[in-house]
Amino acid sequence: MSRWKALPAELDPRVRQLVVRLRRLKDHSGLSMRQVAARTGYSPKSWERYLGGRSLPPRDAVEAMARIGGDDPTRLLALHEVAAEAWTDGRDRLASAPAPAPAPAPAPAPETTAAEPETGPEALSAQTENTRFTRRSLRIALVAGAVALVLAVSSAVLLAIRLEGGDSKAAADPRVPSTAAGVSASQPEPPYTCHLKQLDGRWYAGNSSTQDAVLGVRDGGPEVAEAQCLMRRAGISPGGIDGIFGPLTQQAVKEVQQRAGLVVDGVIGPHTWKALRR
Structure with missing residues (x-):
């Protein structure tokens, strides 16, 4: 394996x-x-x-x-x-990330009446090196800003997808209490609870009836709370019933998989759900 x-x-x-x-x-x-x-x-x-x-x-x-x-x-x-x-x-x-803007040209050196500016080879070399350093610093700053913007947009899109997926599953699931899908975004979500019952030889905890949702670290929602309740029923502690797939929940999933003879990867899939509900 x-x-x-x-x-x-x-x-x-x-x-x-x-x-x-x-x-x-x-x-x-x-x-x-x-x-x-x-x-x-x-x-x-x-x-x-x-x-x-x-x-x-x-x-x-x-x-x-x-x-x-x-x-x-x-x-x-x-x-x-x-x-x-x-x-x-x-x-x-x-x-589609914005391309870095071209670096502005260096400002001309101020005129002076006190003395003639240096024009020898050493003065020209120092001016050229300063100009290169200024342009390189501006390019680095612009590239870093563009990368940070792309990462921020990607994180926001992923969060929106997860939240939308969790709400639609909760609304369509007849075994999930109606309050789980109807809580307003401006109100704090109620803590998840475990209402265990057996139906057709499978155990349910009242948070989700999914059989094949794939869950891993950093996922969250009623499906994670359902798995946490079922692991606690099996005598394996996932930490709190908070609907957050953290390190303690991952360790508990691995123990369930090891007991059931499954691939021990810490990711909940159809086979792990089957082991949790039986």
Whole structure:
């Protein structure tokens, strides 16, 4: 069973969900990276980039992995389409960042009547060096400002996507209390509670009925609170029931996965949800 490296923290959640599913299919197949490359037609180095979140796999590679892992290619290709849109949006935001403005020309030296300015080789060399230093400093400052602006915009977009996704799931879920989706943005959210009940052989805590949401560190919302309640029911402490996927929750998820014989990656997916609800 593979021990995967953690995915980049800045990876879009939609791309993260696709990569996690591909990793599980690869583990389920029991094939090495070279064997996967031989069956899919893509090199081992390419698959290392795809499964490491450093490059988006092509559609043909995703479909080939679905056949190897015995998964439904239609659903996996739908995830790839969503991930490709997120990947393109991220590149477009970087490409549309404002270009640094040209550095202004150095101001002319003030005239003086007390003495004639120096015109020898040493004076000209000093003036040239000062001009280069000024232009280089301005370029560095402008580039740093542009990078900071791009990072701020990206963070705001990701936060808006997560908040919108959490609200729509809570509103559509019949098992989630109505107050979870109707709290105004100007009011503090009530603390999450655990109302455990068993339905059709599965346990629910009243925060979410999801079976396949992919959750990792820095995610939040009722789905995380649901998982925290179910881990506490199993005798594993995730910390507080606060709906925040932090280090304590991640450690508890790994313990659940280890008990169930799953891939221990600290990420909640369909298999981990199945282990939590049984």
